[in-house]
Amino acid sequence: MTKRLQLRRVLMLTVLVCAAFAGLGYRLVDLQVLRHDELAKLAQDNTQREFRQAPRRGDILDARGNLLATSIPVKTVCADPSLIGNQQAVVAHALVPLLQMSEAELLPKLFPHVSKNEKGEMVTNNLHYVRLQKNVTEETWQRIQLAMSQLSFGVDEKKLPETGRAFFRNLRQSAISADPDQMRVYPNGSLAAQVLGFSGVEEFKLDGRPVSQISGRDGIELALNSALGGVAGWRVTETDRQNHELVALRDEDVQPRDGLNVVLTIDAAIQHNLEAALADAMQKHAPHSITGIILRPQTGEILALASLPEYDPNTPASVTPETRDRVITDVVEPGSTFKIVVVSGALNEGVVKLTDEFDCERGHFAFAGKVLHDHEPFGLLTTKGIITKSSNIGAAKIGIRLGEQNLYHYAWDFGFGQRTGVLLPGEVSGILYPVKDWSKVSVAQIPMGQGVAVTRLQMAMAMAALANDGWLMRPMLVSRLEDRNGKVVQKYEPQRVRQVVTDATDKMMIEALKTVVTTNGTAQGAAMQDYVAAGKTGTAQKAENGAYAPGKYISSFIGFFPADDPQVCISIVMDEPKEGYYGGQVCGPVFKEIAERCASYLNIPPDAPAPLVANAGNLR
Amino acid sequence: MAGNRKSQSAAIRFGPALKALFLCMLIAGSAIGYVWQKNEIYRLSQQISQSESRLKHMTDGNEKLRVKLADLRSPLMLDQRARELNLGLSPAQPMQVWRLPEPPAAPPESDLSARQLAARQAGAPLAQ
Numbered sequence: 001m002t003k004r005l006q007l008r009r010v011l012m013l014t015v016l017v018c019a020a021f022a023g024l025g026y027r028l029v030d031l032q033v034l035r036h037d038e039l040a041k042l043a044q045d046n047t048q049r050e051f052r053q054a055p056r057r058g059d060i061l062d063a064r065g066n067l068l069a070t071s072i073p074v075k076t077v078c079a080d081p082s083l084i085g086n087q088q089a090v091v092a093h094a095l096v097p098l099l100q101m102s103e104a105e106l107l108p109k110l111f112p113h114v115s116k117n118e119k120g121e122m123v124t125n126n127l128h129y130v131r132l133q134k135n136v137t138e139e140t141w142q143r144i145q146l147a148m149s150q151l152s153f154g155v156d157e158k159k160l161p162e163t164g165r166a167f168f169r170n171l172r173q174s175a176i177s178a179d180p181d182q183m184r185v186y187p188n189g190s191l192a193a194q195v196l197g198f199s200g201v202e203e204f205k206l207d208g209r210p211v212s213q214i215s216g217r218d219g220i221e222l223a224l225n226s227a228l229g230g231v232a233g234w235r236v237t238e239t240d241r242q243n244h245e246l247v248a249l250r251d252e253d254v255q256p257r258d259g260l261n262v263v264l265t266i267d268a269a270i271q272h273n274l275e276a277a278l279a280d281a282m283q284k285h286a287p288h289s290i291t292g293i294i295l296r297p298q299t300g301e302i303l304a305l306a307s308l309p310e311y312d313p314n315t316p317a318s319v320t321p322e323t324r325d326r327v328i329t330d331v332v333e334p335g336s337t338f339k340i341v342v343v344s345g346a347l348n349e350g351v352v353k354l355t356d357e358f359d360c361e362r363g364h365f366a367f368a369g370k371v372l373h374d375h376e377p378f379g380l381l382t383t384k385g386i387i388t389k390s391s392n393i394g395a396a397k398i399g400i401r402l403g404e405q406n407l408y409h410y411a412w413d414f415g416f417g418q419r420t421g422v423l424l425p426g427e428v429s430g431i432l433y434p435v436k437d438w439s440k441v442s443v444a445q446i447p448m449g450q451g452v453a454v455t456r457l458q459m460a461m462a463m464a465a466l467a468n469d470g471w472l473m474r475p476m477l478v479s480r481l482e483d484r485n486g487k488v489v490q491k492y493e494p495q496r497v498r499q500v501v502t503d504a505t506d507k508m509m510i511e512a513l514k515t516v517v518t519t520n521g522t523a524q525g526a527a528m529q530d531y532v533a534a535g536k537t538g539t540a541q542k543a544e545n546g547a548y549a550p551g552k553y554i555s556s557f558i559g560f561f562p563a564d565d566p567q568v569c570i571s572i573v574m575d576e577p578k579e580g581y582y583g584g585q586v587c588g589p590v591f592k593e594i595a596e597r598c599a600s601y602l603n604i605p606p607d608a609p610a611p612l613v614a615n616a617g618n619l620r
Numbered sequence: 621m622a623g624n625r626k627s628q629s630a631a632i633r634f635g636p637a638l639k640a641l642f643l644c645m646l647i648a649g650s651a652i653g654y655v656w657q658k659n660e661i662y663r664l665s666q667q668i669s670q671s672e673s674r675l676k677h678m679t680d681g682n683e684k685l686r687v688k689l690a691d692l693r694s695p696l697m698l699d700q701r702a703r704e705l706n707l708g709l710s711p712a713q714p715m716q717v718w719r720l721p722e723p724p725a726a727p728p729e730s731d732l733s734a735r736q737l738a739a740r741q742a743g744a745p746l747a748q
Contacts, residue, residue: 066693066695067690070686072684072687073680180676185687191696245667247668248661248664268696597711600710
């Protein structure tokens with residue numbers, strides 16, 4: 001009987017033990033097999049952290065390696081309000097002078113704000129993180145750390161229990177932290193601002209923390225944003241309670257790929273000369289705006305490009321619609337500079353010769369129900385004389401002889417009505433209506449630079465084509481992309497678009513354009529002392545609300561030198577100049593000043609006739 | 621049983637003792653090795669961490685110096701400094717630049733040897 005009882009007890013115990021083991025086995029299978037994925041993820045989330053490793057944004061350099069835009073390392077200072085307790089006033093008092101914020105601005109940020117996140121969980125200041133100040137220098141951050149470590153809270157901490165001491169220790173060590181960041185800097189201020197553009201900060205969230213990234217907003221910064229930006233890396237690792245990385249437990253470590261450096265064709269010294277000369281002209285003639293382009297006709301490389309008023313890309317707040325890059329964004333009627341299109345087209349087609357004479361009707365020419373005017377009453381003028389004197393009526397008669405289709409064809413071939421393809425955002429194509437939309441008078445008006453709207457860059461490229469044996473080039477602003485070690489990753493080569501006129505026509509045009517800067521021409525102020533220059537003036541009435549505004553002009557001069565071996569082409573355009581308005585009168589001297597500085601800087605050998613050179617030398 | 625024990629030799633059996641000692645040393649060695657390895661991992665992690673932070677510090681410093689150098693070399697800055705200091709500097713005028721004619725290209729080496737040979741035959745000393 002006793003034995004059976006004992007046996008039953010043993011059996012029961014065995015069953016219970018087996019059941020317990022079965023239960024444990026089930027739990028094991030449940031945890032390790034059935035809920036494996038879910039629990040593994042939970043465990044990983046508890047221990048592992050993924051950090052984004054921001055790439056360094058590439059630099060922008062000029063053709064000689066001068067730094068035009070770069071990124072410098074800075075800190076973003078942030079706080080964990082949950083570690084500050086009720087000591088906000090003390091912390092704020094210590095940080096205000098270092099962060100250059102007012103106490104009223106800083107104090108509210110140090111208080112914990114409890115809110116619900118997307119999952120409905122209650123969180124304190126978005127995962128214990130509040131940003132206090134961006135773009136803090138390393139030196140300032142070190143001073144902040146020192147100030148935090150020396151904070152005094154007016155209590156004898158040694159007498160406090162361990163929890164109290166730990167609170168003050170955490171406050172000093174961890175309540176204020178800094179994230180690495182970078183700031184875009186333009187060391188030359190507003191130099192080449194419209195070419196470089198400016199950058200802003202894009203923000204997105206990664207693991208609930210805001211992450212900022214520099215991105216281009218305009219100019220080269222925007223056009224080559226992806227090349228400049230680089231590719232972010234990451235690090236999967238584990239951290240201790242104070243968020244310090246445990247390097248031994250680092251799992252993945254993929255380094256970021258830094259952005260490429262962009263080397264421009266712009267030369268900072270020439271750009272500076274251009275901007276200085278434009279600023280002087282701005283002061284003298286007080287125009288609404290003034291633009292300048294300097295380029296190499298043979299390659300289309302832009303050596304300098306400026307539009308005043310300009311802005312300082314270091315302070316994007318200074319960017320306004322007035323500071324836009326008018327060289328590519330604004331279209332205007334070109335005025336007489338457009339005569340180069342009709343005259344070179346007519347010479348190329350053989351419908352006129354340089355010596356052909358045209359009756360310029362003493363300044364009044366009725367055509368298709370409209371009366372065309374000249375700025376002076378001219379009689380008979382040769383084709384060359386029409387360019388020299390800039391006769392509207394002469395150009396109109398050449399246009400009529402060339403014909404509508406040919407006129408349209410040459411205007412298109414010179415690049416009007418289409419984007420030049422310069423590597424800048426916001427370029428417009430201008431307006432060149434197809435022949436079917438022309439009125440009867442268009443064939444006489446377009447040769448005078450009316451009824452067509454062009455950008456300043458298009459007009460400069462057209463003139464550069466005449467300085468390049470009739471070859472139209474694509475404007476080049478970027479020379480190459482390099483990595484941080486200077487290894488060339490991508491090289492940009494000069495691109496020919498098309499040959500618009502033959503070499504022979506081109507030479508005839510240059511002969512005609514040389515006369516513009518003589519005493520007989522419209523731009524004697526553009527004549528250079530040691531070089532023979534060639535160019536064309538333009539004075540266009542401004543169109544406002546569908547009519548020409550009286551007394552408002554767009555004045556321009558586009559020229560190149562040395563005329564027989566052109567090295568540099570320069571375009572100067574003023575919008576509503578005061579103290580004179582003829583292109584030759586207001587823009588010619590600016591051209592001369594810039595061209596002479598360029599010639600000296602680029603060491604271009606003089607080509608003026610020997611006696612002139614000798615005299616010039618004696619004068620000095 | 622007692623008789624059996626008595627009949628046993630009093631000599632120490634070294635074989636099993638050595639085996640036990642070896643096993644103990646192996647376990648102890650493994651334990652010490654494990655601890656040493658962990659210690660090394662920790663020490664090297666610290667070193668990596670410090671080196672990374674030093675590298676970052678130096679890279680950042682380098683960046684700042686590079687920007688400063690760029691500032692000092694920028695044409696804009698140089699122009700401003702030249703004006704501030706009233707150095708009276710201005711770009712050279714084209715006529716102030718003396719352009720020297722390019723020297724004639726050096727004759728090919730074979731020509732030179734022929735001339736040297738001719739000079740030797742004429743009894744003239746060779747120029748060194």
